[in-house]
Amino acid sequence: MSMTKLPLNEIFESIQGEGSFTGAPSIFVRLQGCPVGCAWCDTKHSWYLKPEDKTSFETVVAKGGDGDSWCDVEIDHLVTHLLTYQARHIVLTGGEPCLYDLVELTTKLISSGFSCQIETSGTFEIKVAASCHVTVSPKVAMKGGFKILDSALVRANEIKHPVAMQRHIDELDALLARLTPEQIATKKVYLQPISQQNRATKLAIDTCIARNWWLSIQTHKYLDIQ
Numbered sequence: 400m401s402m403t404k405l406p407l408n409e410i411f412e413s414i415q416g417e418g419s420f421t422g423a424p425s426i427f428v429r430l431q432g433c434p435v436g437c438a439w440c441d442t443k444h445s446w447y448l449k450p451e452d453k454t455s456f457e458t459v460v461a462k463g464g465d466g467d468s469w470c471d472v473e474i475d476h477l478v479t480h481l482l483t484y485q486a487r488h489i490v491l492t493g494g495e496p497c498l499y500d501l502v503e504l505t506t507k508l509i510s511s512g513f514s515c516q517i518e519t520s521g522t523f524e525i526k527v528a529a530s531c532h533v534t535v536s537p538k539v540a541m542k543g544g545f546k547i548l549d550s551a552l553v554r555a556n557e558i559k560h561p562v563a564m565q566r567h568i569d570e571l572d573a574l575l576a577r578l579t580p581e582q583i584a585t586k587k588v589y590l591q592p593i594s595q596q597n598r599a600t601k602l603a604i605d606t607c608i609a610r611n612w613w614l615s616i617q618t619h620k621y622l623d624i625q
């Protein structure tokens with residue numbers, strides 16, 4: 400059953416800096432809540448649904464990024480609000496957006512003329528419209544103890560793996576081994592250096608060339624935009 404309300408942390412309009420849609424003017428819709436527990440997470444403000452941080456939709460929309468505050472928003476109200484922005488590409492992110500059933504939201508966004516992308520850790524079942532672009536950025540062996548689901552790997556349109564050391568390449572190989580060659584052929588596989596570290600970037604470049612994978616750079620961080 401789809402949810403009629405979703406917990407929202409922030410909305411902002413920017414340029415998509417990563418993966419297949421790099422360069423696309425986008426509206427980022429950050430949902431609140433994530434139990435995955437990545438040590439290097441740069442959106443820790445989206446982890447908890449604390450009652451004392453709950454506020455109004457207007458406050459969340461006005462606050463800009465990085466605050467712990469969140470609100471419940473009706474899906475119809477959210478879609479109507481998103482139509483007031485210029486961009487027509489939506490990025491659903493978190494937090495971990497796949498904590499929630501997003502079929503109704505993504506279906507309504509697409510029927511309203513948006514293209515729709517979701518970014519998920521792959522640790523929860525992905526419930527979105529069939530034409531929603533799914534980016535799985537697998538978070539392996541994180542503190543929360545969640546496993547990467549086969550169903551998430553199969554559904555992914557792109558697999559964008561964060562990398563800082565050889566161990567992360569090995570993790571990606573183990574994940575791809577769970578797919579058939581035919582399934583892998585339907586996806587773009589990216590390495591994305593963690594935190595713009597020089598060593599991570601060099602490892603990612605060398606490995607992408609050797610393996611015919613794609614490089615995803617967090618261009619928004621180099622540009623110092625949100």
Ligand code: SF4
Pocket residue numbers: 433434435436437439440441442443445493494495520538
């Ligand atoms: S899955 Fe994403 S939001 Fe959750 S802890 Fe990891 S990086 Fe942060």
